[in-house]
Amino acid sequence: MLHTFVAYVEDRPGVLTRVASLFRRLNINIISLTVGRSEREGLSRMTVVCDASSEAGHRIRASLYKLENVVDVDDIAGAPTVTRELALIKVAATRHTRSAIFELVEVFRARIVDLTAESLMIEMTGVESKIEGLIQVLNESESRILEICRSGKMTMRRGHHTSGVLRALGTNETDTDEADQPEPLIEHGAPVEPE
Amino acid sequence: MGSNVHTQSSNAHLTTPTPLTGAEIIWATLVGEGVDTVFGYPGGAILPAYDALRKFPIRHILVRHEQGASHMADGYARASGKVGVAIATSGPGATNLVTGLATAMLDSIPMVCITGNVSSKILGTDAFQEVDITGITLPVTKHNFLINRTEDIAAAIRYAFQIAKSGRPGPVLVDITKDAQQATALFDFAAAKPRPYRPHPMLKVEESGIAQAVELIRNAKRPVILAGHGVIESGAMEQVRTLAERAQIPVALTLLGLGGFPASHPLNLGMMGMHGEAWVNDAIQQSDLLIACGMRFDDRVTGTTSTYATKAKKIHIEVDPAEINKNIKVDVALVGDLAEVLEQLLPLISGRDGAKWLKTIQTSKGESAVHDIKNLPDTGHLYAAHVIHDLWRITGGNAIVVTDVGQHQMWEAQYFHHEHPRSLITSGGLGTMGFALPAAIGAKVACPDKEVWVIAGDGGFQMTSPELSTIAQEGVKINIAIINNGFLGMVRQWQEFFYDKNYECTPLVSPDFVKLADAHGIAGRAVRNRAEVDSAVAEARSATGAFLLNFMVEKEDSVYPMIPAGSALHEMIRRPGKNPLIERPDDV
Numbered sequence: 001m002l003h004t005f006v007a008y009v010e011d012r013p014g015v016l017t018r019v020a021s022l023f024r025r026l027n028i029n030i031i032s033l034t035v036g037r038s039e040r041e042g043l044s045r046m047t048v049v050c051d052a053s054s055e056a057g058h059r060i061r062a063s064l065y066k067l068e069n070v071v072d073v074d075d076i077a078g079a080p081t082v083t084r085e086l087a088l089i090k091v092a093a094t095r096h097t098r099s100a101i102f103e104l105v106e107v108f109r110a111r112i113v114d115l116t117a118e119s120l121m122i123e124m125t126g127v128e129s130k131i132e133g134l135i136q137v138l139n140e141s142e143s144r145i146l147e148i149c150r151s152g153k154m155t156m157r158r159g160h161h162t163s164g165v166l167r168a169l170g171t172n173e174t175d176t177d178e179a180d181q182p183e184p185l186i187e188h189g190a191p192v193e194p195e
Numbered sequence: 196m197g198s199n200v201h202t203q204s205s206n207a208h209l210t211t212p213t214p215l216t217g218a219e220i221i222w223a224t225l226v227g228e229g230v231d232t233v234f235g236y237p238g239g240a241i242l243p244a245y246d247a248l249r250k251f252p253i254r255h256i257l258v259r260h261e262q263g264a265s266h267m268a269d270g271y272a273r274a275s276g277k278v279g280v281a282i283a284t285s286g287p288g289a290t291n292l293v294t295g296l297a298t299a300m301l302d303s304i305p306m307v308c309i310t311g312n313v314s315s316k317i318l319g320t321d322a323f324q325e326v327d328i329t330g331i332t333l334p335v336t337k338h339n340f341l342i343n344r345t346e347d348i349a350a351a352i353r354y355a356f357q358i359a360k361s362g363r364p365g366p367v368l369v370d371i372t373k374d375a376q377q378a379t380a381l382f383d384f385a386a387a388k389p390r391p392y393r394p395h396p397m398l399k400v401e402e403s404g405i406a407q408a409v410e411l412i413r414n415a416k417r418p419v420i421l422a423g424h425g426v427i428e429s430g431a432m433e434q435v436r437t438l439a440e441r442a443q444i445p446v447a448l449t450l451l452g453l454g455g456f457p458a459s460h461p462l463n464l465g466m467m468g469m470h471g472e473a474w475v476n477d478a479i480q481q482s483d484l485l486i487a488c489g490m491r492f493d494d495r496v497t498g499t500t501s502t503y504a505t506k507a508k509k510i511h512i513e514v515d516p517a518e519i520n521k522n523i524k525v526d527v528a529l530v531g532d533l534a535e536v537l538e539q540l541l542p543l544i545s546g547r548d549g550a551k552w553l554k555t556i557q558t559s560k561g562e563s564a565v566h567d568i569k570n571l572p573d574t575g576h577l578y579a580a581h582v583i584h585d586l587w588r589i590t591g592g593n594a595i596v597v598t599d600v601g602q603h604q605m606w607e608a609q610y611f612h613h614e615h616p617r618s619l620i621t622s623g624g625l626g627t628m629g630f631a632l633p634a635a636i637g638a639k640v641a642c643p644d645k646e647v648w649v650i651a652g653d654g655g656f657q658m659t660s661p662e663l664s665t666i667a668q669e670g671v672k673i674n675i676a677i678i679n680n681g682f683l684g685m686v687r688q689w690q691e692f693f694y695d696k697n698y699e700c701t702p703l704v705s706p707d708f709v710k711l712a713d714a715h716g717i718a719g720r721a722v723r724n725r726a727e728v729d730s731a732v733a734e735a736r737s738a739t740g741a742f743l744l745n746f747m748v749e750k751e752d753s754v755y756p757m758i759p760a761g762s763a764l765h766e767m768i769r770r771p772g773k774n775p776l777i778e779r780p781d782d783v
C-alpha cells in the first residue's frame with residue numbers, strides 16, 4: 001500500500017541522505033519526496049511517499065525517529081488530508097495548434113506560464129490524478145509533450161491545526177488521531193483549487 | 196609500558212573557558228566525558244591530535260590494526276558498561292574501523308570512534324588518504340559527524356557520547372578535519388553540553404498494556420521469560436529475577452543475554468535458539484506465554500518465524516520501538532526501559548503455582564545432561580566441550596570470557612555457565628571472526644582485576660593475531676585458549692550437514708601458535724589430551740604475563756543440537772548416539 005510520511009528534519013547537510021538511506025536499507029522504493037523549509041526555524045519539512053506493506057508503517061516511522069536529525073514524524077496513512085502536486089509541462093505548439101491546448105488548460109484549471117513560437121508551458125497544481133489526467137489528454141491530442149517536471153506530493157492534514165505533526169507530537173499517537181479529528185468540510189481528495 | 200600517560204595536575208580548562216587547539220579540545224573533551232583510556236593508531240590526518248596527547252591524562256593503547264582498536268573499544272564497553280573510544284586516521288585507518296562499528300551496531304554497544312580527515316579545503320578532492328567515512332559508516336553507526344570547524348569539536352564529541360549511551364546504545368563516529376584540529380578556538384566544556392536527551396517519541400507503556408500483561412501472566416499455564424542483551428544493558432537483572440521467582444516462570448536466554456540471569460538458578464533453562472538445548476526450544480514451542488525482555492527475536496533465536504511458538508501469546512518489553520512486530524508479531528508491547536517497565540509491572544504480579552509446567556520441562560530435560568561430560572572416560576580425544584567445561588570448573592566461572600565466532604562460541608555458551616552480567620563478551624549479531632583477541636584486551640584494560648580468557652578458534656584467531664604485539668607492548672595479562680581443530684569448524688559443520696561433506700576451503704593450516712606467542716614474548720603450551728587440561732589452565736592462570744594454550748581438539752566434532760537455518764525451532768538435529776557428549780539417556 002502507499003504510505004505517506006511527513007517528517008520535520010534538521011536543515012543541515014547530510015540529513016536527506018540519512019532519510020533516503022533508511023528507505024534504501026529496507027529496500028523500499030521512494031515514489032516521491034519533497035523537501036522545503038517549514039514554519040519551524042531550522043527545520044525542513046519532508047513529504048515521503050513510498051509503497052510498502054501495510055504493517056511497514058509503524059517500523060518506518062519508528063526507524064525515522066531513530067535518526068538524530070529527525071524531529072517529528074507523522075504517518076498520515078488514511079487520515080483526511082489535502083494533497084497537492086505541482087507540474088510544469090512543456091508542449092510543442094505553434095500558433096495553429098495552440099487554441100486546442102488553451103481549451104484543455106481551461107478545463108483542467110491550469111495556467112499557461114510561458115509561450116514561444118514552437119512551444120508553451122503549462123503550470124498545474126492539483127491532486128495526482130488530475131495531473132495524470134491532463135498528461136493523458138495531452139498525449140492523446142496532436143500536441144507533443146516535450147518535458148514534464150513534477151514536484152511530487154505535498155501533504156497536510158486537514159483541520160484547524162497548523163500542523164498535524166505538532167498534534168501527533170502532543171499525543172504520541174497517530175492511530176487515534178482520526179477519532180478526535182474535526183469533521184472535514186470538504187470531502188477527502190476532492191480537487192479544490194488552491195488559488 | 197609504551198603509552199604516554201602523563202597526568203595533568205589541573206583540569207582547569209574543563210571549568211574555565213580556555214583557548215585550545217582543536218587537537219587539544221578532542222582530548223580535553225574526552226577527559227571531561229570521563230575517558231581515561233583510548234585505543235588507536237596514528238596517521239597523517241590525526242597527527243595534530245596525537246601531538247597533543249601527552250598533555251592529557253589519557254592512556255593510549257597502540258593497536259596493530261584499526262579493526263583491533265574498534266573491537267578493543269567494544270570489549271572495553273561490554274566489560275565496563277562505559278563508552279569505549281577508538282581513534283584512527285583518515286582513509287584506510289577509518290575504513291579499518293568499519294567491521295568494528297558494525298559489530299557494535301548490531302549488538303548495541305556504546306562506542307565513540309574519532310577519525311582524522313584531510314583538511315576541509317581539500318575535502319571531496321580525492322586527496323591522499325581521503326575517504327568519505329561518514330558516508331561509508333552511515334548504516335553501521337547510530338549517528339556520525341563530519342566536523343570541519345574547531346569550535347564545533349567539543350559539542351560534537353559530547354553529543355556523540357550522549358547518543359552512544361542513551362536509549363538503545365550504539366556506536367558513533369566523529370570525523371574531524373586536520374585543519375579543525377590545528378586551529379584554535381575557545382574551549383568551553385559546559386557550553387558544549389548537548390541538548391537534553393530526547394527519548395524516542397514512540398516509547399509507550401500504557402496502563403492498559405500493563406494490565407493486559409498482568410492478566411496474561413496470571414492466566415498462563417506454560418509461560419517462559421526470554422531474556423536478552425537488554426537485561427544487561429538496562430541493568431534489569433534483579434527485576435527479571437524477581438519476576439521469574441515470584442511468578443515461577445522459567446527463563447531462557449539469548450546468546451547476548453547469558454549472564455543476565457544466573458546460570459545456577461533453578462529457573463534458568465539456558466540458551467535458546469539455533470544451538471540451544473532441546474528442552475529450552477521445546478519449552479518455547481509448547482509455551483502459551485512468552486515474556487520477551489530486551490531481546491529482538493533474531494532469526495538465530497526463532498528459526499522459521501511462521502512456526503515459532505504458535506500457541507503462545509507474546510509480551511514484548513523493549514526499548515526500541517522499531518523492534519516491535521519486526522520479526523514476531525506480539526500481543527502486548529511495553530515499549531520502554533526494561534528495568535523501569537518491570538518496576539511498574541512487578542507490584543501487580545502475585546505468586547503463581549508454576550510447579551506443573553516446571554516439572555514438564557524438567558522431564559523433557561531428562562537426566563541428560565551436558566554436564567555429564569566431565570564424567571566421561573578418556574577416549575584419547577580432546578573435545579572442545581571438555582576444554583570449555585573444564586575452564587569453567589577451574590575458574591569457578593569467575594572470569595570474563597571473550598569468545599570469537601563459530602563452534603567454540605556455541606560450546607562456550609553451552610558449557611561455560613555465566614552467573615554474572617558482563618562475564619561473557621561475544622559478537623552475537625554480526626558474528627565477527629577476529630573479535631575475541633582485541634575485545635579481550637579492551638575487557639582486561641577496563642577490568643584489570645578480573646581474570647580474562649580468550650576462547651577462539653584457529654581460524655578467527657589468525658584474523659587479528661597481530662594484536663599479540665599489543666598485548667606484549669602494553670603488558671596485558673590475558674589467557675588465550677585456542678580451540679584448534681584444523682578446520683573453519685562451523686563452516687565445516689554446515690558442509691557436513693547441508694553440503695554432502697564437501698569440505699571445500701575449510702581445512703586450515705595454522706602456524707604453531709605456541710611459537711607464534713613465543714615470538715611475541717608470550718608464554719604458551721600445547722594441550723593434546725584431557726589429562727593435561729587442569730595443569731595447563733593452572734599454569735596459564737599463575738603466569739604473570741599473558742599465556743596462550745593451544746588445545747588440539749577433535750577435528751570433526753559438531754555443535755549439537757542444531758536447528759538448520761529455515762527450520763522450525765523444534766526441528767533440531769540432535770546429538771548422534773555415538774557422540775560421547777550424551778544429551779539424553781536414550782541417545783546412548
